[in-house]
Amino acid sequence: MHHQFQEEVRRALTKYALVPVLLLAFLGSLLICFSWHHYIVMRNEASRQTAAEVLTGILTDYEQRADRVAERLADGPQPLASLGAPSPLRTELYAYLYHEVNITHDATQFFLLDRSCRVLFGSRHTLPPTLTPLSETWGIVRRLKEQPTHAQAEFLTRPGAASRDLLVGRAIVQDGALAGYMLFVVPGEYLTHSITSPHLYFLLADDFQNGVLATGGGPFTTRFGKVADVVAAASSKRITYQKDEYYITQQPLPQGCTLYAITPVTDLLLRYLIGAGLLLAIALIMVPIILCSVGQESARRAKAVDELVEAFARAKRGDLSAQLTVRRGSQLEVVTEAYNHMTHSLRALMQQHEAETRATVISEVRQLESQFQPHFLFNTLENIKFMIKLDPDAAMQMIQALSSLLRYSIRTDVRQVTVDEDLAYTHNYLKIQQYRFGSRLRYEEDIARAARCAAIPKLLFQPVLENAIRYGSDDDGNISVRLTVRRDDALLRVTIEDQGKGLGAAKLAEMRALLKSRNASSRHTGLYNVHRRIQLMYGEAYGLAIACPETGGTRVTLTLPAVRKEEMEECSP
Template sequence: MDNTGQFQKEMKKSVLKEIISLLVKVSALFIFALLSATFVKNELAADKSMKHLETAFVEAFDSHKTFLLEESTQALCRELLAGEEEAASFQNLLYRHNLNQKIRSKAIVMDSQFNIKYSSFSNEEISAYHYSYNNAISNNARKIGENEVYTAVYNNSTGYSDYMMVKPLRQGEDIIGYISLFLSGDDWSYYMSHFSDNGVITDTRNNVIFYNKPSLMENSYKFDIKKSKITYISGERYWLKHAALPVYGIQIYSLVLYPGNPEIIIGLIMVIIIGILWFNLASRISETMAEKNAQSINKLVSEIRIIRKFDQTHRIQMDSKDEFEDVAHHINQMLNTITHLHEKNTELLKLNNLIEINHLTAQINPHFLYNTLEIIRNLLIFDADQAGKLIVKLTKVLRYSINNSKRDVTLEEDLQFIHDYLSIQKTRFGERLQCTMDIDENCYSCVVPKLVLQPLIENSIKYGFQDQMELSIRIKGYLKDGYLILQVEDNGPGMGEKDLEELKDMLSKDVNETRANGLYNIMRRLKLKYTEKSGMEITARPLRGLTITLNILQQPEEPGVLQRIRFEEEEHV
């Protein structure tokens, strides 16, 4: 297959994709940054305007409300309605009040029949509509609480709206009149003209109380717009912030002029121009890189061909001072690992041969044979039938242990051997030896090293009877997370922490330095055949027994039903 030049083409294509991706990311980042800056800028401006409008309204409202609720104001109005005071007295009081106000007010005082007793308005200013509207609002104010004022918006279509604040005048439980304050819309306009803020204040029914820019009002009576961040009024775009003040019964709209953003278009054009320049530069760089890297690749391929066809011990030699030199280094490491694995497999074969040779000496040791033959000799005198059965079992044990046709067996086969082995041991120790097996049914078909359990049981018997007359051994088997777990637990004298650590240390070495030949051979064989993930765990406490656990890597299977198998001793003398 001729792939000449394909590497250079793929590299140029890859660089093109990266440049386009980078341009898209930079453009998106630029737009995001610009929109974020715009958002923050407009939000801050809208917040500032909102706070200014809110402060101005709250100060004016609270001041005029206080004036209406003051006992001196209401007492003077009651005297005025009773004819005990002249209108000039109330006019003087209102004048002094307005001296300290940014938003001044005019007042109308009426009796309970809506007859005007005092008015700050001229006769020309009080129209029939003005009079009727004031009467209607005053009538609505009859049910408000002692410390409340009734509010409304008055618009006479000749200018800015006036904000009305009405308070009934009471004599005991009876209403004897009304006092109405009209906060001047002209004063609102004049006061807010000193600031650059754009805003509208309405009541809860969207009736306009104040606005500072005529172009904001498509309808001078109502201000009803969608409360979205960006809104259009009279063809102009605004950044909107809305807040409601339920305590005062108003809504505040802060509006920041938000014209089009030509800088976004300009910025995108600049990004595209820079991207084109980057692309041209990257194309030239990619051609140079592809040419240089092609030399390194050809050298790497040549070295690999030597290993594949001529010399498997050869290692790649590269001095390109780039990533391909690292690739060559990692390939060499991989080859070394493969060689090491090959050596481990060779070691496994040798160890299997050694295990087969040592089965009679290490696992079926002479002491076991001697003791068994001595038992048979005695049984021949007292119980020939039992002696015959014992000879059959010993024959099975010896035949199984020296059989060279199998190195790995199913757990079920190995357990049958264990059954015969334990029968012989039970004949020797009698009731002093108790053994119980708890094996998951789905474990029987698992493949295990031949004679994997016998050294563990022999170890328990050998050391378990040293300081006590009775010994109990429990064998468990189950599958967990892809592993066959085999556990041999006894109630023997156990082992001290120091001795346990020394045993673990000796078992972990590559060379057997311990007398526990059976334990060492099993652990070493597990690691060589089933990888480092398989192994042996030993736990013990003084006078609390010893537990040895084997973890053997398996293919996952469906869990079976736990079957409890209890070893039953056969008749013996």
């Protein structure tokens, strides 16, 4: 039993001791997940959406400007070709375009071309080298001819530039015929500067997966300018590229473009790895220490409980010489002290009261034995042993109840107490029995207010209740006990009833004969001692009576004198 209990305590303590380590690991994992989601996923998402809005806004602005010029010229009073020479309309359009492209000081160029792609006027007299030679069959011009009512855009490669320039154009239609073109050239540096972020890279690809715009100088395109396959295939995922780790998301933009947001995560993953390694190292250090401490603690607790059980077993055999070692800080400290105090008090009582009346000595000794029979204490401690594993809080409650019960029982300074005081002791006893029997035990009490301050012998209720619980179970093993206290003029009547099987006629006659005798040779010494104590203290007219009602069960009635009227008024609440 010793090894089994020690193993059970060790398992229970191990479970509770390892909880902080597991909680620390869980919190560390939760922190890593939160950090990844907040600093990588959410920041990447927010930055990509912002960059997409900026690029879309720039493209939309220049498309709208080209549309306004086309609409103005479509309704203009003079042919487009004539705007090569000074005129009010030319001056008006030039002022509008000059103002628009210089709002943001982004060095954007504008050009108004005739149908043959000759410059009529613009921010420069000639087209930039990236647009020459320009013909009606060339990229954007061809698309503008095919869709003259819609703005078109594409990216131009400029020698020596890290990013391509954005070309936005719109066809000019007059009298239902194609008359020319309005072009804007937005520098790639301006686009790059507009979306640059200190936390991640951006890569803009056209509909042919050509890398047309990149921030941060990330190596995410091939030597032919194409977006790397591993990058193009990534969407909301982590990839390994050129021995580094990245988190990539993508978003489609107008004109068939795709924006990639690329967050470098190599350093962060390394920090995560270091943190996880530290947590693992802490766990590897703490777990052996915890297991060693748990082993020592379980052995110490098992030894304390075994010593206590052995002491009560010796007390059950009549040996009260054992003294237990009080371990400060132990959950059994109070019980150990109470046991030592109880055995010391019992020995002192047996030595100091030999000279008193034999009936008083027998009554006191039997009263203590009936209230605290070693088998009850032994069973209670056995229950505590297993409750420590199953329900530590309940075990603590049982220990506290047993401690209060022991303290009350060893008080030698009073012989009489009030009904309320003895009930408080009785409730501690019932609490222990409730843990033992669980839902099978049902207890009720009905105490008259006028009777609560009545004086009664100490430890009056518990022996009778113990007898009712021990022998009052029904066929299903359920126990139902009711305690009633009433004051009837000069008498105090206490009734304890159970709903058990009751006593047969022969057994009932035997019990009544026992109460009339002068010694208790039966196992029902508890009832006899209560009856005898009442008669010794108050006279032969009072005592205990037993009956078995026709409805079943057993009824025990105690009759005592009530306190005087002035004493009751003095203590009434």
